[in-house]
Amino acid sequence: MSRAPIGGFEATVIAVEDLSPSFRRITFGGPGLSGFGPKTHPRDLRIKLIIPPAGATAPEFDLLGFLTEQEEAGVSWYQAWLQVDPAVRGAMRTYTVREWRDDERELVVDMVLHTDEHGHSGPAAQWAEIAEVGHSLHIIGPARDFDGPYGGIEFAPGDAHQILLAGDETAVPAIASILDSIKDSAVRGKAVLEIPRAEDIIDLPAPTGFEIEWLPRGNAEFGAMLEPAVREVVRAESKALAEVGAGQGASAEGSTAAESPARELEDVNIDEEILWDVPAALTQAAQGSSSETEKDARPFYAWIAGEAGPVKRLRRYLVQEVGVDRKQIAFMGYWRQGKAEG
Incomplete structure (x- = not known):
């Protein structure tokens, strides 16, 4: 071993x-x-x-x-x-x-x-x-011969039957691998991929019931195409999201329900620290403030990665505005514009 x-x-x-x-x-x-x-x-x-x-x-x-x-x-x-x-x-x-x-x-x-x-x-x-x-x-x-968990994997949808995958070009390889991992499942969903140019659209087979949307960014800012596209997916799937947030008073975008502890988010200074808000890393307090949705009976799961600025804004939108349970979504700032890793 x-x-x-x-x-x-x-x-x-x-x-x-x-x-x-x-x-x-x-x-x-x-x-x-x-x-x-x-x-x-x-x-x-x-x-x-x-x-x-x-x-x-x-x-x-x-x-x-x-x-x-x-x-x-x-x-x-x-x-x-x-x-x-x-x-x-x-x-x-x-x-x-x-x-x-x-x-x-x-x-x-x-x-x-x-x-x-x-x-x-x-x-x-x-x-x-x-x-x-x-x-x-x-x-x-x-290591091949280590008998135990080794970490490094965040995609864990449980039994979610509706999945959203979203990211910029740095997340495309991970999303492609994720799509391959669920190719034989019955899940439905959408992958929203922001890329530098139309020539960067690559052949990416999608599972049955899964849609892929490519968003060439051109000279726009990072996230300029991704953020509105994710919001549109949320609006289109408002019924599933309402089911997720039923116990929190959340419905669809624009809900006027009172804020609940499940929607409280600690601020992350993305210029000083890595934005990495994933279910496995939630604090005990955050776990306790989430809804009572059973982790293996989740109707909706989202995985969002890329430049930290758009990821942070989408985190606030989905958790605070829409009311998605934090145990059902992974937000990862893969990189920060102007800053080198390490």
């Missing part, structure tokens, strides 16, 4: 495919992934890519040995890693697993090739732009 739920692995690029101007698919393989592996469908599983220093085609830092040393010393590996010179250790970035092929021991990651308003890319996008077969990097993710 592995001593830890997660570990470090060396992954070699075995294929590179451009899906669109903004999406590049990197497929990893090699013997270094023999010990990697989620035991279930990855859904929205998060992993860490350790991007080698600029221009390097392989890791220059012995991350695997470093992790072993920190574990044996009982030291937080992440805090210790931060003390290492970035020019040596590289950069750590979080991505979601697009596909895990267990039999082949192959990991697929779809990476966004984005730039800021000045045309600058982060280290992960720069690495993806020049990645070639044979290049390698380190990955931190679930």
